[in-house]
Amino acid sequence: MGDMTAKLLVVGGGPGGYTAAIRAGQLGCDTVLVERSRLGGTCLNIGCIPSKALIHVADTFGHAMEHARASPFGLEVGRPTLDFARAVEWKDGIVSRLNAGVAALLKKNRIRTVHGPATMLDGKTCRVETDIGPQTIRAEHVLLATGSEPVELPFLPFGGRVISSTEALSLPQVPARLVVVGAGYIGLELGMAFGTLGAEVTVVEAADRVLPRYDTELTRPVVRRMEALGITVLTDAEARGLAADGEALLVRAADGAERTILSDAILVAVGRRPCTQSFGLERLDLAMNGPFIHIDERCATSMRNVWAVGDVTGEPMLAHRAMAQGEMVAEIIAGERRVFDKVAIPDICFTTPEIVTVGISPAEAHQAGWEIRLGHFPFSANGRAMTKNAEDGFVRVVARADNNLVLGLQAVGHGVSELAAAFGLALEMGARLEDIAGTIYAHPTQGEAIQEAARKALGHALHM
Ligand code: FAD
Ligand code: NAD
Numbered sequence: 001m002g003d004m005t006a007k008l009l010v011v012g013g014g015p016g017g018y019t020a021a022i023r024a025g026q027l028g029c030d031t032v033l034v035e036r037s038r039l040g041g042t043c044l045n046i047g048c049i050p051s052k053a054l055i056h057v058a059d060t061f062g063h064a065m066e067h068a069r070a071s072p073f074g075l076e077v078g079r080p081t082l083d084f085a086r087a088v089e090w091k092d093g094i095v096s097r098l099n100a101g102v103a104a105l106l107k108k109n110r111i112r113t114v115h116g117p118a119t120m121l122d123g124k125t126c127r128v129e130t131d132i133g134p135q136t137i138r139a140e141h142v143l144l145a146t147g148s149e150p151v152e153l154p155f156l157p158f159g160g161r162v163i164s165s166t167e168a169l170s171l172p173q174v175p176a177r178l179v180v181v182g183a184g185y186i187g188l189e190l191g192m193a194f195g196t197l198g199a200e201v202t203v204v205e206a207a208d209r210v211l212p213r214y215d216t217e218l219t220r221p222v223v224r225r226m227e228a229l230g231i232t233v234l235t236d237a238e239a240r241g242l243a244a245d246g247e248a249l250l251v252r253a254a255d256g257a258e259r260t261i262l263s264d265a266i267l268v269a270v271g272r273r274p275c276t277q278s279f280g281l282e283r284l285d286l287a288m289n290g291p292f293i294h295i296d297e298r299c300a301t302s303m304r305n306v307w308a309v310g311d312v313t314g315e316p317m318l319a320h321r322a323m324a325q326g327e328m329v330a331e332i333i334a335g336e337r338r339v340f341d342k343v344a345i346p347d348i349c350f351t352t353p354e355i356v357t358v359g360i361s362p363a364e365a366h367q368a369g370w371e372i373r374l375g376h377f378p379f380s381a382n383g384r385a386m387t388k389n390a391e392d393g394f395v396r397v398v399a400r401a402d403n404n405l406v407l408g409l410q411a412v413g414h415g416v417s418e419l420a421a422a423f424g425l426a427l428e429m430g431a432r433l434e435d436i437a438g439t440i441y442a443h444p445t446q447g448e449a450i451q452e453a454a455r456k457a458l459g460h461a462l463h464m
Helices: 015-026 041-046 048-070 084-108 185-196 216-229 319-333 362-367 383-387 416-428 433-437 448-458
Strands: 004-011 031-035 112-115 118-120 125-130 133-144 148-150 177-181 200-204 232-234 238-242 249-252 258-261 265-268 272-274 306-308 347-349 354-359 372-378 394-400 406-413
Touching (some): 004 015, 004 112, 004 319, 015 031, 015 041, 031 133, 041 048, 048 084, 048 185, 084 112, 112 125, 133 319, 306 319, 354 416, 362 394, 383 448, 394 433, 394 448, 406 416, 406 448, 416 448, 433 448
Parallel strands (some): 004 031, 004 133, 031 112, 177 200, 177 265
Antiparallel strands (some): 118 125, 125 133, 148 272, 394 406
């Protein structure tokens, strides 16, 4: 095979890499994208999309179960059963459709895609082991978008019943007993989904509470739901490894005592680490930021014309951050003047109920030295939430006391992930409390709670 040349070489076809490639193609930049596995990366194949599909299955099953037990509005249904294999097949079908969609978008924008693992030879060249032999690609610019992978605990290596999120998303059946190590995003999103589907779930968390990234006011409705599902939570607890029988999990509990937890599957979800190993990155002599590739506000690395985006560059490891960075890098390479100057990156935890945060929390505002106004509006006073039988939760707004500039918006409740768009826009447009209070929010919607929270911060909520 002859060597390939391009203006831009993108290594990694996840949200960061494929978005950069599409945008580069739109801007007429000759681009080659290398992907060792399936297009769409972690997000589309083994992350955001399949997990949300599984959560939807669980929520639907959970609703059916609730109505079978006692329907508040007289719906009569029998106890539901789930063909789990079919649910997994449905989830895989969505993933395949999106895979094909990404491939079509790349093709439409004249991106050449090379399949196989890339090894960097220097800051402009890589070699890819393709099915039909090695391919060398040389480019003026290189974008590293190799993503991340699950952290493995040395005393609890993946294999057999010890699984990562990847295996958890393709189990042959709902495990009867599931132990989840780590009560972060993955542990709780998937742990609660399997709990809803009937697994007996135990969560082992090293911190003193679940979802330690969020304040307890936000996590309280999630904790209530976990209790209702009968999920056992051990906080201040450490997983120690498998018991001698190779089946049960040994845990040091908060009181120091060692406990043995029987399980059919042990999902280890204690974070993700960047993919920086085993593909010749050391040849590039890049400055690092801990385990991550160091980047500046343009996603430039310490080497000229070598760029990096997404999980490989650090927290927050979110698909929409990777995409926004990728789009920007393509525009910079095409000659535009851009910096990554977003006011806020929305953050959603797709537990049941969901948590959404944009900007800063009250505690973070205090830490930053702001004097603040707070508005808090419960869904129990929101008509739409009542009609959806989903009254647990609230919307909260944090604003500067001196000029009412909104610093943060948070919510917990059923379906609040969709409020992220309004929250993000408010922050990005520099909204003040009066802007939110003065916008007409359609009735009846859960969005009205945003307006009421802003009114409340201004001292005149109408429906409370
Ligand atoms: P990735 O998506 O990891 O893509 C990197 C790509 O590079 C991969 O396809 C990999 O195969 C390829 N690659 C790596 N090395 C090489 C090489 N040497 N040669 C060729 N190719 C290579 N984020 C959200 O925003 N919302 C969510 O709801 C959400 N849910 C998640 C649920 C789970 C279970 C998990 C695991 C993650 C979730 N995330 C979510 C995080 C999200 O998936 C990542 O932030 C996102 O995928 C990062 O995009 P990326 O392009 O940086 O990397
Ligand atoms: P996480 O950082 O969200 O949670 C890890 C949890 O494990 C933490 O609560 C931590 O205290 C705990 N922990 C760490 N070591 C432990 C140990 N030895 N024993 C017990 N508990 C331990 O990480 P995650 O859930 O693995 O998710 C990884 C990343 O994937 C996230 O940071 C996020 O960026 C991304 N993600 C995002 C979403 C979303 O946006 N909805 C969903 C899933 C994953």
